Amino acid sequence: MQIGPLTLSSPFILAPLAGFNDLAFRQLCREYGAGLCYSEMISCHGLVFEQDKTIQMTRTVPEERPVAMQLFGSDPEIMGEAAAILSELPIDLIDINMGCPVKKVIKKGAGAALMRNPALAARIIRLVRRHSKVPVTVKFRTGWNHESIVAPGFAKMAEDEGAAAVSLHARTWTDGFSGEVDLRVLADTKRAVSIPVIGNGGIMTYEQGQEMMNQTGCDGVMVARGALGRPWVFQPNRDEPSLLFRLRALSRHLDLLELHYNQQICLAKTKNHIAKYCKGIIGGAAIRQRIFTMTSFPNLRAYIETLQNESAARLNR
Numbered sequence: 001m002q003i004g005p006l007t008l009s010s011p012f013i014l015a016p017l018a019g020f021n022d023l024a025f026r027q028l029c030r031e032y033g034a035g036l037c038y039s040e041m042i043s044c045h046g047l048v049f050e051q052d053k054t055i056q057m058t059r060t061v062p063e064e065r066p067v068a069m070q071l072f073g074s075d076p077e078i079m080g081e082a083a084a085i086l087s088e089l090p091i092d093l094i095d096i097n098m099g100c101p102v103k104k105v106i107k108k109g110a111g112a113a114l115m116r117n118p119a120l121a122a123r124i125i126r127l128v129r130r131h132s133k134v135p136v137t138v139k140f141r142t143g144w145n146h147e148s149i150v151a152p153g154f155a156k157m158a159e160d161e162g163a164a165a166v167s168l169h170a171r172t173w174t175d176g177f178s179g180e181v182d183l184r185v186l187a188d189t190k191r192a193v194s195i196p197v198i199g200n201g202g203i204m205t206y207e208q209g210q211e212m213m214n215q216t217g218c219d220g221v222m223v224a225r226g227a228l229g230r231p232w233v234f235q236p237n238r239d240e241p242s243l244l245f246r247l248r249a250l251s252r253h254l255d256l257l258e259l260h261y262n263q264q265i266c267l268a269k270t271k272n273h274i275a276k277y278c279k280g281i282i283g284g285a286a287i288r289q290r291i292f293t294m295t296s297f298p299n300l301r302a303y304i305e306t307l308q309n310e311s312a313a314r315l316n317r
C-alpha cells in the first residue's frame with residue numbers, strides 16, 4: 001500500500017487508540033507485522049503550549065517507523081502550528097482526527113463534530129497541509145447519524161484539500177463504537193476518490209481485514225480494539241494462539257515498555273493492557289487480578305516469566 005511517497009510493507013494498520021498507543025505498543029504491533037501505526041490523538045493546544053504530557057506522546061524511535069501522529073483540535077491556525085511542530089520530528093505522516101465521538105472533544109467542535117462543519121474541516125486540512133512536511137491523512141466516520149451519511153463527499157473534500165489518504169471508521173457518530181459497520185458507504189467512499197482509502201471498524205482477525213478489502217475495494221484496513229492484547233492480529237493465517245504464544249507476546253510488550261519508560265510507568269501501563277491479554281484465556285481472570293495487586297514491575301516480570309515457564313513445561317510433558 002502506498003500513501004504519498006510512503007510504501008507500507010502491509011496494508012494492515014494499527015488505528016489510533018487514546019490511552020493505549022504509546023511507543024512500546026506501536027513498536028510491538030510493528031514487530032508483529034503492522035504496516036504502519038498511528039499514535040493516540042494529540043491535542044494541538046498541548047503541543048503549541050508545550051505541555052509536558054503532550055510532548056512525551058510525540059516520542060518515536062527509528063525501529064517503529066513508519067509512524068503517524070494524530071492531531072485533534074478545531075482551531076485551524078493552532079492545528080497548523082501544531083503540524084509545523086510535529087513536522088520537525090522523525091515521523092512519517094500527520095493524521096487529523098475528525099471522527100472522535102467523545103463529548104469533551106465534540107463540545108469544542110473537534111473530532112466528529114467537524115463532519116457537521118465541512119467548511120471548517122476543509123480549512124483545518126488546508127492549514128495542516130500547508131505547515132506539514134510529511135503527508136497528511138484524515139480519519140472520520142460515515143456521518144453524524146444514519147440520516148446524514150456524508151463520508152464519500154467528505155473524503156472528496158479531504159482529497160481536494162491535499163490529503164494523501166483517508167481512513168473511514170464505517171459507523172456514524174450516533175453508533176459510537178458498536179453497531180454494524182457500513183461496508184456500502186465504505187465502498188462508495190472508495191469510489192469517490194483517487195487517494196487510498198483505509199477501512200476501519202469491527203476487524204478482530206486478519207481474515208476479517210482481508211474480507212473488508214475484498215468487499216469494498218478499500219486499499220488498507222485499520223485495526224483498533226482487535227489489536228489490544230492481540231498484537232498478532234497483524235499476522236496472516238494465525239490459528240487461535242496458545243497460552244505460551246500469548247505470554248510471549250505479553251513478555252515482549254514488557255521488554256519494550258522497560259526499554260522506553262521508568263518502572264513505575266511500566267507497572268501502570270501493564271495494568272492498563274493486562275485485561276486485554278487475559279481476555280478469553282483459561283485462568284485469565286486470576287492472572288489479571290494478581291497483576292492488579294502488584295506494586296513492583298520486576299515482581300510482575302518475574303510472575304509472567306514463571307507463567308511462561310510453567311506453560312512451556314506443560315507443552316513439553
Ligand SMILES: Cc1cc2nc3c(=O)[nH]c(=O)nc-3n(C[C@H](O)[C@H](O)[C@H](O)COP(=O)(O)O)c2cc1C
Nearest residue numbers: 015016017018040041097169201202203223224225
Ligand atoms: C479506547 C479507544 C481509544 C480510541 N482513541 C482514538 C483516537 O485517539 N483517535 C481516533 O481517531 N480514534 C480513536 N478510537 C477509535 C478507533 O481508532 C477505531 O476507529 C474504532 O475503535 C473502531 O475500530 P474497531 O472496531 O477496530 O475498534 C479509539 C477507540 C477506542 C476503543
